[in-house]
Amino acid sequence: MAKPVSPRGLARERVLSAALALFVEHGVHGTSVGMIAERLGVSKAAVYYQFSSKEDIVQEVLRPVVENTSRVIKIAEALPTWEAQRAVVISGLVEMAVGHRQLTAVFHADPAIAQVGSPELRAATDRLRELLEGPDPDPTSRIAITLFFAGVGSVAADPQFADIDDDDLHRALLDLSNRILQPATNTV
Amino acid sequence: MAKPVSPRGLARERVLSAALALFVEHGVHGTSVGMIAERLGVSKAAVYYQFSSKEDIVQEVLRPVVENTSRVIKIAEALPTWEAQRAVVISGLVEMAVGHRQLTAVFHADPAIAQVGSPELRAATDRLRELLEGPDPDPTSRIAITLFFAGVGSVAADPQFADIDDDDLHRALLDLSNRILQPATNTV
DNA sequence: GTCTATAAACAGATAGAC
């Protein structure tokens, strides 16, 4: 990462960055390839040179979330108890939200993702929910989990919190996770 | 009888209902007037006979939220203390979410709303936030409020909770509001 | 009230020049 780029290089990254910003603002469906090109000051064809399709762009924008989610699942599944698994999943979710603020919101809230997203992506998020819910969850905790999921994404992307630094945001979200996602027990 | 409708009458309501369902599924940008017509088994022109534009449809779909929000604001503003105001706003939000489940989600999550929405709509939601935040809110409670806002909408629209009846959902969300929106420790 | 037909704009995507 953070490779010093050649003067004209890394056009791909610039496209992905512009695309993400527009996805946050207008949603995936509300963002055209032309809008991405315009924001970069290049032509549509220049964007299509870097990516084979709009869906390709969406997939690549989403890649960090998919990879991170898979990683968290793997780590969690290696743990013996549900409580430990849940703690890892919560921590992973919050870290992802803080580390990829805009991305998290697009991922959680945009209806387009459900359709564009690969099966692996849907499988990963389903698994994440399962791990959070634990065995035989009651409706109340399923509601709490859904609320937390969406809420974390929304907070992460909200521009009004852009100036809050990562550590503070991380702390606030973890604190909220404790308040929201607790039946009775308290560890961690 | 308020309005004895013709056999297939109330075409407007049918359009709005179909539109809302599609907005939930595909987002506003992802829903075309043609899709709405197709779902109703009529032509696009038939839809345009009822509504002057797609934006018009969106506005009308959103109207119950706008009106309900304004009503809640008026009630809250008539109260003397911030605590009382906050309780009314929370209660109003939850009631709206439960009573208009799908609508609430479109309203809170769809990026298209921010652009399509009238100024009065944005003003109303901003005022609602102000009332929830109270005077001089710290970042932590602003984060909690944002999370609650988005989370309630997300829960309301989630099909997995469709079979939970209104009372139970209402209770669960109010309970969560208590857990989330606590003034941390420094009170009164 | 609903239809077919159509206009105008816009979206995704490709070809070929430089």
Place this chain on the structure above:
DNA sequence: GTCTATCTGTTTATAGAC
């Protein structure tokens, strides 16, 4: 690597027949 130009399909919206 980026451009202009273009093709194709879709979308919003309107006109006019029934």
